[in-house]
Amino acid sequence: MDPISMNIYNTSNLLRMGGLASGLDTDSIVKKLMQAASIPLDELGQQKQFLQWKQEDLRDINTQLLSLRDNNVFNLKLQGTFLAKTVSSNTSIATATATTGAVNGSYTLNVSQLAKAATYTSNQITATTINNTGFDVTLTLNNQSLVIKKDAGINDVLTAINNLTPNTGVSATYDSGLGRLFLLTNTTGTNSNINLSANDANGQTVLSNLGLPTTGINATGQNAVFDFNGVTGIQSQTNNVTVAGINVTLTGIGTTSLSVSTDVDKIFNSIKSFVNSYNDIITKINTKLTEKRYYDYKPLTDAQKQAMKDSDITLWQQKARSGDLANDGTLSSIYFSLRKAVSASVDGVANGSLSAIGITSGQYFEGGKLYIDETKLRNAIQNNPQQVIDIFTKTTTQGTTVISQGVAPKLYDALNNGINLITQEAGGSQYQFYDNSFIGNQVSDINKRIADMQDYLSNLEQKYYNQFTQLETYMSQMNSQSAWLSQQLGGTAR
The missing domain is CATH 3.30.70.2120 (Alpha-Beta Plaits)
Structure with a gap:
């Protein structure tokens, strides 16, 4: 972020000796004249700073939207996320994990020989x-x-x-x-x-x-030799085998049961992680939209900072930056589209809303924050997994036209749209070489105006000094004439 400085137009390093004839403090007068003339330059710098703050905050929000989309919502679009399984066994004989294709139930494994x-x-x-x-x-x-x-x-x-x-x-x-x-x-x-x-x-x-x-x-x-659920004499070159969708590592000789069940904890934690990330971003957006704007607090110039304590500068800048996105149209659109995606009922699904499985919105003043009824959600995952899958993933199409969407694909699309809108307004990255966003173009325009204003002020300063130099010349001439007249008049009187 560029500092806002006063009188940066002055590139002159000349040593001036003003006021020799007139007795005027030329430098002090020109400085005051230039301070008044440079007020529009300071205002441009303040406008630029405010736009850059706004751009930074929008990009920060965009980073969180990207994280929510890629790290949470994308996984919730996949049915496999809700089909996670866990397997219990006698680990001295075998350890096991289950693929999403494994059917819940108990299986008998008898190992008679390990692969060596x-x-x-x-x-x-x-x-x-x-x-x-x-x-x-x-x-x-x-x-x-x-x-x-x-x-x-x-x-x-x-x-x-x-x-x-x-x-x-x-x-x-x-x-x-x-x-x-x-x-x-x-x-x-x-x-x-x-x-x-x-x-x-x-x-x-x-x-x-x-x-x-x-x-x-x-x-x-x-080879390893084992029996599985009545199928005898199965051989494997390794001790890592997959049967009935169960990945088994044989560890010893003997018989064990492999009990496959829904991994409620894993599925629950995936949903909980999504809710936490969603709440973080929805709270942040709501806070920025409703943040108070202090119009009397403008970004500080360098000259103003020099006259203030560091602690005072920090407090001032906080108020100056506050409300930079208050009631922002782009952010408001994103905010309401995200809330709509998680609150709407999914067509074609009985009790097809998040509230049906224990995920509800808080009070109106909490801005759309979600809460989880852990007992209700775990019960839905365990006893009605298809309902959970449909609420999050079900998409109904007619030909190539999407008729309805589950929460995850609907929210994924809303996030994509929001990310694109912010990118158009604020740019994609603070490190990008060329920023053609709306705010980026505004900053670029202000930079041009600042450059023009600096040239104008530099010329104006030189003009003032030229005028005072001319004044000194006239005053010197008048003093010389006055001295000559005084000499002549004095000579006549004698």
């Missing part, structure tokens, strides 16, 4: 140099060439194996305390394998030094 990775543990390694053959040795690991350099130690072997992990799926670790090499696949199931073999006698020597059979090793992982 392929593993192999060597015998104790005693050799310090693993490849003591005097040559580089090539082994084959899962159809990949594994090169063990001459004189390689155990750490060199680990590096060689782990460098191939992206291609073989096999990782290696070494426990120096146990003196053993551990091989492990990074996936589970029967498709996971460790096939390590030697190509010649030197390779067999290396395998022997690693505590492995000279004939090589062949290890395979195992």
